[in-house]
Amino acid sequence: MSTQHNGEAGHKRDPLLFNKIAGGVLSAGLVLWIGVHIADFLTASKAPPKPVVAAASTAPAAAAAIPSINGLILKADVKKGAAFVQQQCSACHSVNQGGANGVGPNLYGVMGAPMFAHAGYHFSSAVEKVAKGNWGYQKMNAWLLDPQTFASGTRMGYPGIKNDVQRADVIAYLRTLSANPIALPSATAAVASAAPAPAVAAGDGAPSIKALYASAVITKGQSFFEQQCSACHSINKGGAAGVGPNLYGVLQGPMFAHPGYDFSSAAKKIASGNWTPHAMNQWLYDPMKDAPGTRMGYPGIKNNQVRADVIAYLNAQSDAPAALK
Numbered sequence: 001m002s003t004q005h006n007g008e009a010g011h012k013r014d015p016l017l018f019n020k021i022a023g024g025v026l027s028a029g030l031v032l033w034i035g036v037h038i039a040d041f042l043t044a045s046k047a048p049p050k051p052v053v054a055a056a057s058t059a060p061a062a063a064a065a066i067p068s069i070n071g072l073i074l075k076a077d078v079k080k081g082a083a084f085v086q087q088q089c090s091a092c093h094s095v096n097q098g099g100a101n102g103v104g105p106n107l108y109g110v111m112g113a114p115m116f117a118h119a120g121y122h123f124s125s126a127v128e129k130v131a132k133g134n135w136g137y138q139k140m141n142a143w144l145l146d147p148q149t150f151a152s153g154t155r156m157g158y159p160g161i162k163n164d165v166q167r168a169d170v171i172a173y174l175r176t177l178s179a180n181p182i183a184l185p186s187a188t189a190a191v192a193s194a195a196p197a198p199a200v201a202a203g204d205g206a207p208s209i210k211a212l213y214a215s216a217v218i219t220k221g222q223s224f225f226e227q228q229c230s231a232c233h234s235i236n237k238g239g240a241a242g243v244g245p246n247l248y249g250v251l252q253g254p255m256f257a258h259p260g261y262d263f264s265s266a267a268k269k270i271a272s273g274n275w276t277p278h279a280m281n282q283w284l285y286d287p288m289k290d291a292p293g294t295r296m297g298y299p300g301i302k303n304n305q306v307r308a309d310v311i312a313y314l315n316a317q318s319d320a321p322a323a324l325k
Helices: 002-010 017-043 070-074 078-088 137-145 164-176 187-192 210-215 218-228 265-269 277-285 304-316
Strands: none
Touching: 070 137, 070 164, 078 164, 137 164, 210 304, 218 304, 277 304
16 A cells, blocks of 8 residues: 555656756756856957046156246256255255265266166155156156156155246256256257246235134144154254254244244344244245245245144144134
8 A cells, every 4th residue: 555655656746847847947048148158258359448447647747737947947046956955855865976865865966867766775666657767857847846746656745846946946956966967958948948937926925724723633734844844943842953943832932033043134024023823824835935035945835734734733832822713
């Protein structure tokens, strides 16, 4: 009886049989379709007609977009260029023949030499990417105008020399740092490519940054100060004067009157009362315009928020910080 029951069960139709067969056929078809398309992908002889995402360019801004200073080079003041380099660059660069590399490479013979390739100095990958040929007037002009734009990601945190005349003075001085200086631009080419007059009219002051003090970040101001200012200024309480005066308690202190430091007559001429946030904003925006003839060759901090950050940091270095407004 048990055997007969098992036999009847063996001939009983599976109600899911057709579903299973259909599923098998579909699965086989799917596997075949995937195989064909994978094979097409792996053996395709044509590249996609257009990339989905374009690769980012590592090239610097086009040199043609930056005004030439060839005309200014011909009438540049080499002595002023030397003074500027001494004040602004000597903390990082030596300029004597055979001088050692420091934070930056030695600059003797830089004009006409291969870009970013000084012996014994390890340049960043950011500048090596834009190194093409040798240092000429226009390449150096573009680099010194704005290093970060020229080579995004460079370790050189210097904001650049925004004044065309000063930049020409510096480049003219760098040219002299050679046993065989490169040729000066021709007078004809210089006239044709003379740099335009500065866009900011004389007498224009710094933009107000009162509204930016609320968002100022003291640590960012400190970082900027350490990169740009610490070579000339100490800021610890009781710190010694250097190339510039100690800056502890500078806000609310008398303008250009720090004990033990000899300020230039140009700076003393504009000294009026104490350093207010407004006066400091004017000074840091463009020292050489604020006090023509000042020994401080720094081109100024043109970014409004950065200037607010720096003033907030200076203000914090005090026994009695001022109300920034």
